[in-house]
Amino acid sequence: MLFQKFTTNTGIRTEHHKNTSGCETVKMGVPKKVLIPLQQHIGAQCEPLVQKGDKVKAGQMIGDSKARVSVPIHSSVSGTVVSVAPVLYPGGFYVNAVGIETDGMQEVHEDVKPPVFSDKAGFIKALRSSGLVGLGGAGFPTHIKLSPPEDCNIDTLLINGAECEPYLTADTREMLENTNAIFEGISIVRKMLNIKNVIIGIEKNKPEAIKKMKETAAAFDNVRVSELKTSYPQGAEKTLIYSLTKRIVPSGKLPMDVNCIVMNVNSVSFVSEYAKTGMPLIKKRVTVDGSAVKNPQNVEVLIGTSLADLFEFCGGFKSEPRKILMGGPMMGISQYSLESTILKHTNGILAFDEKDSVLKPESACIKCGRCARACPMNLQPMNINLMVNKGRFEELDKYHICDCIECGNCSYVCPAKRYLVQSIRLGKAELHKCEIEAVK
Ligand code: SF4
Ligand code: SF4
Known part of the structure; x- marks a missing residue:
């Protein structure tokens, strides 16, 4: 069955750049402030359980939701809540976030104890x-x-x-x-x-x-x-x-x-x-690397730490960063601000200089088929791209656009430098809108 068969010849060879694989993880201290979004997962956003002025401790639950698909959010620090307000999430949409000024004590909340379970x-x-x-x-x-x-x-x-x-x-x-x-x-x-x-x-x-x-x-x-x-x-x-x-x-x-x-x-x-x-998820190991970073390394960092503080911990920039990514170069999300913060599932922060950030201009598709051969989901990125560019969003389902895992292989191999994965993301969003309209 087309679209359901994986082949071993899919996938591509990329340059590895695993520069930090031999570097032991370094622990970063407590920043002056953390900003913890109340949604760091697929599923429903959490409701805040704290308000401005509250004292919080490390490991304390500060957000939760009654929705089935959701998980609670915990404070990564001890300190005082200074804000509970919407912020622009690293993914590009607004979510509520809890800002906490830290006291440096890292006092652990009394609820933090090893869980008891037997089944x-x-x-x-x-x-x-x-x-x-x-x-x-x-x-x-x-x-x-x-x-x-x-x-x-x-x-x-x-x-x-x-x-x-x-x-x-x-x-x-x-x-x-x-x-x-x-x-x-x-x-x-x-x-x-x-x-x-x-x-x-x-x-x-x-x-x-x-x-x-x-x-x-x-x-x-x-x-x-x-x-x-x-x-x-x-x-x-x-x-x-x-x-x-x-x-x-x-x-x-x-x-x-x-x-x-x-x-x-x-x-x-x-x-x-x-x-x-019993300590909940409040810290994360993150690879900090890229041509603009002075001291690339793996850092154990508290969730909610800003990218600015993290880069400063890594010695700052050796050249002007022109592109900051949360995640790797294939699937990472470009960041618009160094005020973005480390999330539970952040595994890398990369900063690239001018020469590594240039997005080459697209040229016409030469129908070489390389994008389709490189697609691990056996999709036809060139045809999806065509449909998106023509605005025929309601037809995208036929091309199994939702099977796309946004791996970026198609864009990587395309000799015409077509913005394939970008157009697929747009196509998914537009198809979603069409589906919502259809049920109204
Ligand atoms: S981004 Fe999507 S369409 Fe492109 S290669 Fe990956 S799975 Fe296939
Ligand atoms: S790799 Fe690029 S040029 Fe080749 S078929 Fe796909 S979109 Fe067209």
């Missing part, structure tokens, strides 16, 4: 309270991902250590620095969800991580480390599932439909840490 229901409840979302970049609430319907027989837990985006090395450092925590987290998840097999996928360009993970995995039954071809986007969920199990997730379906659950290495590691300490 799946208790585990899922604890996970929700932890505020965990997919730390690979997607930001989907983990307690929902780990709650498939009862009749869904999950037989394999896939652990994503592919980290295929250029520059990013935060997952690599997790595998090297917190190997045991990853395996403890895996043990908790498979025990609570009664999952038999575990496969950890790591791209071949991370030999040290592969070695360490394989050595540790040897002590566990039915856990194996699989070396993956270095090819972008190897870490995309459906691509990873195919690479590790040869199972094909059909269009519009989820990993659980092929009896799999996929978790990022950092997510399982957090599960282990949370089980021991």
